[in-house]
Amino acid sequence: MSENQRHKVHLVSLGCPKNTVDSERMQGLLQGHAYQMTDVPEEADVVVVNTCGFIEPAKEESLAAIMDAHRLKQEGQCEGVIVTGCLSTRYYEELEQELVEADKLLTIADEADIVRHVDEVLDVQRPRYLASLPRTSLTPKHWAYLRISDGCDHQCAFCAIPAIRGRHVSEPVEQLVAEAERLASEGVRELVLVSQDSVRYGADLYGRPQLVRLLQALAEVEGIEWMRLMYTYPAFWTEELIDFYATCDTMCRYIDMPLQHISDPVLKRMKRATTRQKTLDLLARLQERLPGAGLRSTFIVGFPGETEDDFAALLEFVAETRFDYATGFLYSPEDGTSAYELGDPVAEEVKQERYSRLTQLQERVGTEKNDELVGSRQVVLVDAHVGEMCYGRMERDAPEIDGQVVIAGGTPPVGSFVEVEITEAAPYELSARVVGEPR
Secondary structure, three states: OOOHHHEEEEEEOOOOOHHHHHHHHHHHHHHHHOOOOOOHHHHHOOEEEEEEOOHHHHHHHHHHHHHHHHHHHOOOOOOOEEEHHHHHOOOHHHHHHHHOOOOOOOHHHHHHHHHHHHHHHHOOOOOOOOOOOOOOOOOOOEEEEOOOEEEOOOOOOOOHHHHHOOOOEEEOOHHHHHHHHHHOOOOOOOEEEEEHHHHHHHHHHOOOHHHHHHHHHHOOOOOEEEEEOOOOOOHHHHHHHHHHHHHHHOOOOEEEEEOOOOOOHHHHHOOOOHHHHHHHHHHHHHHOOOOOEEEEEEEOOOOOOOOOHHHHHHHHHHHHHHHOEEEEOOOOOOOOOOOHHHHOOOHHHHHHHHHHHHHHHHHHHHHHHHHHOHHHEEEEEEEEOOOEEEEEEEEOOOOOOOOOOEEOOOOOOOOEEEEEEEEEEOOEEEEEEEOOOOO
């Protein structure tokens, strides 16, 4: 296939960073087999929609993206629509019968063969497959996701991930180090480690969790200056992991720990394998050993049986803990989960009202914490230039989900680290001026 005959593919990637990694791998396969990727859906010969099926709003977003792609086909602007990802994996049998808008319906397991499926939609005759490229990043050049494992062995009552992604499967240490070295050679300076259950990394391969062993190996990769660990399950933090955070300069002082709730009756119904007191003890230990570390969590509002007293306990906990970032989600009953049998007894208007109270509280806390930073000097990683403004992140800020620093008084290059002085604060944004030379 000559360059001017190359077919174009537009890939819609929805959902979490783990899904982003799947999209990056598919993109690498397609580009390695002479397909050209395009960000403009109207230019594409095939649109691939990598769906999310975790909760109801994510399903609705996925279905809307499929319908958008189908309209392009109806208008003659593309030849086919391929649907894959968590939604199609979770509901494959139903969608196979009902989703006539898709020319191809794939499961996550089918994605390794994405080239053949696109070939078939376009009736491309390929005498042999070309060499595959590594996954091609959908993130900026200076930071990248590294998925250390997939799937989950926990049986949290609200979560459909085990049914979608299967059991917890880790990537070998050597393979992850090689991937990190490749990314570093291409200019990546921050690795964001993702999985469904980070702290249990390696238990399936090595007989017991080996997260610290992995982190130690990754910290030795030349060129990687920040490592950020996401999705840590609170029940399985260890002293060894805390020690590593406290002693490794490469490890971002940033803790992402989805707690979901703090009331013991709710935690028990959620099957969270922890208690209020254990959570408080862990947070006290983290704050003692890692003073000033950024702390992010997520909470489910309106889980079946959540009383006003339960929710009041959650608000009190959030106010006292002073998370840098805390996000609330309205409970969504998901078929196939054990909580589905509990029904949905908390009224929607009650959920919405509680969600509003939680969000307003966290906004106040976040504003107070940002105000405390005014006048301080911080190191930021520069993410983007937009017009005359620069945008970056501090060590406490994960890409795509947390706050940002708006930088004035200089134009440090994207991907550089630079020292700034914080000059103003808002709930989700800081303003700063450059005071050091970028590196």
